[in-house]
Amino acid sequence: MATCLTDTFYPDTARAVVRLLERLGCVVDFPKGQTCCGQMHYNTGYRREAATLARRTAKAFAGHDAVVAPSGSCAGMVRDLYPGLSRLTVGVADRTYELSEFLVDVLGVTDVGAYFPHRVTYHPTCHSLRVLGVGDKPLRLLRAVRGLELVELSAPESCCGFGGTFAVKNADTSTAMLADKMRDVLDTGARVLTAGDNSCLMHIGGGLSRLSTGVRALHLAEILASTEEEPWAATP
Template sequence: MATCLTDTFFPDTARAVVRLLERLDCAVEFPAAQTCCGQMHYNTGYRRQATTLARRTARTFDGYDAVVAPSGSCVGMVRDLYPGLHRSTRSVAARTYELSEFLVDVLGVTDVGAYFPHRVTYHPTCHSLRMLGVGDKPLSLLRAVRGLDLEELPGQTECCGFGGTFAVKNAETSTAMLADKMRNVLDTRAQVVTAGDNSCLMHIGGGLSRLNTGVRALHLAEILASTEEEPWAATR
């Protein structure tokens, strides 16, 4: 499940997920009928519309052993909130995993054969941290990447300020939270800030870009899919 934001704005992340999972001997399919999981609708009070999208998602991913998404927020929506919307969504909820969860808990791997010779800091997104409880699984994966220098992010458990529609409805508060997050990223002297959600990376990366910091925002999947034979060439 690519998620609508990734499919629309960050397709390289979705391609990276496919390359990574196929390298680990998974048979990967991308159902073309997939669309928004309904999280945005649910969070803004449109429960009926969110239920319609949830039921569509359940039908689209029916029959697959596992549904893997590069987004803790979307997985949180599917796994934690779908069962309360309609009984037909319970099966897909039970089979949906955030990428790092699937790699570590289901496939049982931390070393995915990646090579990424850069200084990196990791931002644990709110949904993956608090809703899914992925813990240090992303860090375990990053520590196993050859050539990668992992720098601990100060104040890492603090929200970046995006929060979906929160950034629109509470722009000043969101901007202040972003400023704190960017300062912490810059304090690490990292070349790359990574996370498991492109929504947060879009927010953080946009701020870093506007300030001409030279720090790139890159999804965890793109780092894990990188190999010595395929040198990193981030375009953000």
Template structure:
């Protein structure tokens, strides 16, 4: 299957190892993965802050960039939700890309039909379901199905897992006090699990939570779901204690 990777701005700029992990994982499962170099922002930030015309132009551009691919995969429930839910509502954008857009765990479970991707990750891990993946895409148990099949993993349930971490893009900037309070609650839940690693399907949320955990010197690491699923005995991710 010919698949396009929509890396997303945040991953491409700050977490390129996640994009590489997606390619490694999908190629291991038999996909031909391409990364269109002309891709830009999906327009979510512009849409959410009221710049609808700018968001529409970016959406139209993304339609052109990803034309012709059987499927487009993003390691982000947030950006995938923008394409799937918002693009069809923007004037002149249409639904073509929306119908071919998948969040990573959806693509693995629903399209490729796999839950055991051959991963090995011998660490104590807890999973945070991000708001867009949970509420807009409805990915449900898919990420957990994938994690449960990882060899060596000690997967611990996160208390109050469905509570927002407080990031929300510009929400964290415009409502800093509220965001910080929400982050504090989320970090408390993470620490109560005793996990070495917090994982999620969005690097944006991991950046927010990870920043807080790092400032407190908790020793808890954050790692995208793709990074864990790409890990194998031959090429493991080493989490420093």
């Protein structure tokens, strides 16, 4: 499940998920019938429209053993909220995982054979942390990456201020939260910021880019898919 944000703006993340899962022996399918999971509609009060999208998503992914999403927020929407929207979505909700969950809990791996020789810090996104409870799974995966130097944030559980439409409706508050998060990232001395949601990376990475900090925002999947044979150059 690529998610609409990733499919539209960050297709390299979706490709990285496919490369990574296939390297680990999975047979990956990309159902062309998938669209938005409906989270945006649900969060802004369009419950009926969200239910329609939920049923469409359930139909698109019917028959698959697992649905893997590079997004804690979208995975959280499917798993936590779909069953309350339509009984037809229970099956897909039970089989949906955020990427790090699937790797650690389902495949049982933490060392995925990645190589990424850069100083990296990790931002745990709100939905992955609070809705899905992924815990330290992303950190365990990053610690097993050869060449990677992991430096943790001083306040990792603080929200970055994005929150979907929150950043639009409460721009001043969102900007203040972003400033705190960027300061924390810069204090680590990391050259790469990673997370499990491109929405948060878009928000934080955009701020870091506008300040010309030289820190690159990169999805966790792209780090885990990187190998010595196909190294990723961490240059802005």
